[in-house]
Amino acid sequence: MPPSEPRSSRPYTAVLHQFVGIGDLVWHLPYFEAVARDSAGGQVAVIASPTTFARQLLEGLPWVAEVIDFDRRPRRSEGRQGRHAGVAGLFRMGRELRDKRFERIVLFSGHPNRGFVAWLAGIPQRLGYGTGWLQRRFLTTPPYIQRYEGPSVSVFNEAASYAIAHGWCSQRLVPKIQARPVALDDMRQRLASLPRPLYAFAIGTSEPFKQWGQARYAELATRLIERGCGVVLLGGPGETQLAEAIVADVPAGLRHGIRAETQQTIQHTVAALRLADGCVGNDTGVTNMAVACDLPTFVLLGKRPLLDLDPLMHMLRGPSLDTIGVQDVLSMMQAQQAPGFAAA
Template structure:
């Protein structure tokens, strides 16, 4: 066994929420915790749907990613579902000899069971209820955010990180681009029209979806300015990207490129090469802002995102359907000018 003189605790951080955008919101706080942990690194425990390996797997502060396969979206029983699954997770963590678990969660009970089985003594969490305070290690507590839910997750994480002394002020979300992914995307986009605009066309919920017709009109408007337009989504958005492209005049289609087949790391790299990103309230628009690309988010009448006001602008209206492509084009071009 390798001996070390580093007396800082060997640390895991656990993320309760399941989305890529949620991971992006937390990554800078994970980095701060790593700075106070053994070897300057942390183990990240997160749902597979966060795509943590693709988003932060290359970060120097990351020791490893461990999937918490508790509630998969495809209907199967997760490896870590139920009490037996939590015990299995704890058994998998036990050989890692972790000293503490930092839980970004408002329901830490399941992770506490994992900690018990893994032999992790220090369990830090929000502590917002008497039961949490009973289960968790004694430490500063926070009052949970009680406003509109859009960025409540980020605000709770921020309050927790500051209360625990991991940082002294709110941190704007940031992730680094994988160099190999950046090289691949530079090559793939080399012959494409520039400057490019990314349209984030995916959505986790139907009420967040602006629609193929609107995206097609916006893409055509941007293409007429001489810009390239990148339709960004995952494999499940392939048909939507095809519908958008079909709605664009044939002479403009060469300027519109669909990117629904790329690994997440390559999509992140592509976002970093864009002049701006415009899209639904989804992980991709959060990723764009986190790599430094100005992002406009189609919100309609929903409460605004508040975690990155300098790079994320809200496109608001009486409803999502009331936001016109012409108005979006005007607002984005004016903002960039």
């Protein structure tokens, strides 16, 4: 139900996030919060895919009124069809949003079908990127933006252009996330025995071509532990076997310096990152969370668009991930005076 503000005040607003990754959601958070400041009660409802773990990531944030699932593209590992998949799913989503009686929807998307859903929901004010004529047919409120054509990831750049065009902010915003106190206390105890500085390895990935690999992670962990550092392996339950294999590949005499944490919640992962001193990992949600936790982060990018949303993100690029070796990572860490390397 809408907040109990007068009808003439700021509109009761939903923001819709198009993409399915955790990192994509993290990039958008400061812009969602900026929209919330211009919305009824200083809050927005966030519409997002369950694959972003939005319910866990946004839990307790004062500017989030509720999280609404847009269950269109489940992860392949789930082996099911999404509730909002296909044309019938779009109509179902439209009906569900109509019952919410939103006065405004802010689509962080240029996709026509998101505009169609907003129109089906009967929401009076419908804002979107409007990068194509078809989506504009369903929108009510310009300005619109141009598609990003530069060398970096388009998602973050288009979100920034859109928010600036509508006056929700005056410049690009850098995402930041905090850990919940309970999760922070739990992870502090779990990681207490590891040496410092502590490096988080983001070993998970949504696609095989983004995976740096077990052998390289094990060698990097070994080299860091030999320098006196600790290593915590972060990922989801799907990375448990990989994490165990990495630990097993570290020489027995050095395993005191490594720990796998792949069975925890997203909030525990955020807490582990807040307790770490740096991060190395695949191009995945955890590396983007690491930067948002103020960690110097070394992302194994390969031949992919730049991730230039935060100066703490250091990118290792090459024709492919196979061309990026352990010494390349260590050399960049040395050059950037990463924790544990400044005095070397």
